[in-house]
Amino acid sequence: MALMHKVAEAAQNADERYKAAKLLRPRINKVFPGHFSFLFGELALYSFVVLILTGTYLALFFDPSSAKLIYHGTFTNLDGVEVSKAFASTLNISFDVRGGLLVRQIHHWAANIFVAAILVHLLRIFFTGAFRKPREANWLIGIFLLFLGIAEGFAGYSLPDDLLSGTGLRIMSGITLSIPVLGTWLHWLIFGGEFPGEIILPRLFTVHILLIPGLILALLAVHLAGVWYQEHTQFPGRRGTERNVVGTRTVPSFALKSISLSILLTGVLAVMGGIFQINPVFNYGPYTPFQVSINSQPDWYLLMVEGAMRLWPPWRINLWNTYTVPAVFWPAVAMPVLLFFGLLLYPFVEERITRTRRLHNIAQRPRDVPHRTALGTMALTFYAVLVMAGVDDVVAYVFRVPIEHLVWIGRIGVLVLPPLAYLVAYRICLHLQHTDRDVLAYGVHTGVIEQRDGGYFVELVEPLKPERESLVYPRYRGIPVPHLPGDLETEQPAERERSGRQT
Known part of the structure; x- marks a missing residue:
């Protein structure tokens, strides 16, 4: 206690001379x-x-x-x-x-x-x-x-x-x-x-x-x-x-x-x-x-x-x-x-x-900017191909592969794989966006199948409710959309309805 008192007294003396508290308080908070x-x-x-x-x-x-x-x-x-x-x-x-x-x-x-x-x-x-x-x-x-x-x-x-x-x-x-x-x-x-x-x-x-x-x-x-x-x-x-x-x-x-x-x-x-x-x-x-x-x-x-x-x-x-x-x-x-x-x-x-x-x-989120995400993925693929080419002598020695074959594989790969990675990443981002839109429009898939009176089967979904009467769903603009029924327990516990979507 005596040590803490001395430290507090030293801090008080320093603050009186240099006004440190005024500078440090917003930084600490x-x-x-x-x-x-x-x-x-x-x-x-x-x-x-x-x-x-x-x-x-x-x-x-x-x-x-x-x-x-x-x-x-x-x-x-x-x-x-x-x-x-x-x-x-x-x-x-x-x-x-x-x-x-x-x-x-x-x-x-x-x-x-x-x-x-x-x-x-x-x-x-x-x-x-x-x-x-x-x-x-x-x-x-x-x-x-x-x-x-x-x-x-x-x-x-x-x-x-x-x-x-x-x-x-x-x-x-x-x-x-x-x-x-x-x-x-x-x-x-x-x-x-x-x-x-x-x-x-x-x-x-x-x-x-x-x-x-x-x-x-x-x-x-x-x-x-x-x-x-x-x-x-x-x-x-x-x-x-x-x-x-x-x-x-x-x-x-x-x-x-x-x-x-x-x-x-x-x-x-x-x-x-x-x-x-x-x-x-x-x-x-x-x-x-x-x-x-x-x-x-x-x-x-x-x-x-x-x-x-x-x-x-x-x-x-x-x-x-x-x-x-x-x-x-x-x-x-x-x-x-x-x-x-x-x-x-x-x-x-x-x-x-x-x-x-x-x-x-x-x-x-990367999925919300597909062009940038695809460009970054293409750059990483380009980097990965060149890194593998940097150890082609070791690969040729270990696996008994002619070094000339590996050089040509690397040359073809550095031209083909980065654009392919761009297309794949771009399509994945669009697919994830469409998945989010489906959840916002129809609800979360529960995996539960029910038979209706007409003899057809439907999957039960948990629909989301917008914060106001609008189709924009402002709450989920940029926010991860719930994709599993359990996610709804924390997202909006009092706004769940059960409806059917024909499968």
């Missing part, structure tokens, strides 16, 4: 929607916190140097092998630093979850229309966070200077050189020479621990400020409207839920880091320019680019016998740039097409 899909953004935030903590620990022992030495360490399989100081320090972290391998693997798993959480969060925003006015800025910030997360991941797994990361740097060198006119200059600016040399690892280390994390922190701060001071989107409901938010207040309910999520995520990452092996650089060995092994794939978020490069035909363009545009430029540079700017501009394109400039605080 802020309401957050309770739907589980709103937690993916918090997963990204807390995984980034884990990344900062584990990355700080790893940076204390890592030496980002390409200088060579003869390894005589704990990992005897590489005893006497010439390695870089970066690779040797990675082995030292893995086998000699207390908890080093655990922290390394937690760091890598957290990086994957960070990018995955951002991607799933953006998908939720896209399919529910939460990017519409007034939240276009937060959508743009989310796209830039996804880009920075991918760049940060690439810089991170390139640091150990093992065979896999060295192969990735060599591929990135070729992609940079493929850019017309500017490629050579950019390559010298990034790699400091004609080939990736000794300067690239210190530069990547600085970018990885300082530049990109600083940008991510700044964008996260702006994003959280935007979320905090704007009204949250929410799914439609009987109480949820454009002018209010239905959910839980910041303190204590939402704060306890958020803290519990952070503890659960940290525990899951610790278990994954201790049980599931990831990026075993000691098995890959040090980077050697003339060597490459099967199963040389980047992390999952860059497999799309890898798959696109494997499927693209070897088409080279010569301009005026002076400039050459290599085939790798189109799948590795042009396609990601177009996708990136397409994602940035999509909210403004949809606003112009739909001609709706009012504020939107109610999230849309």
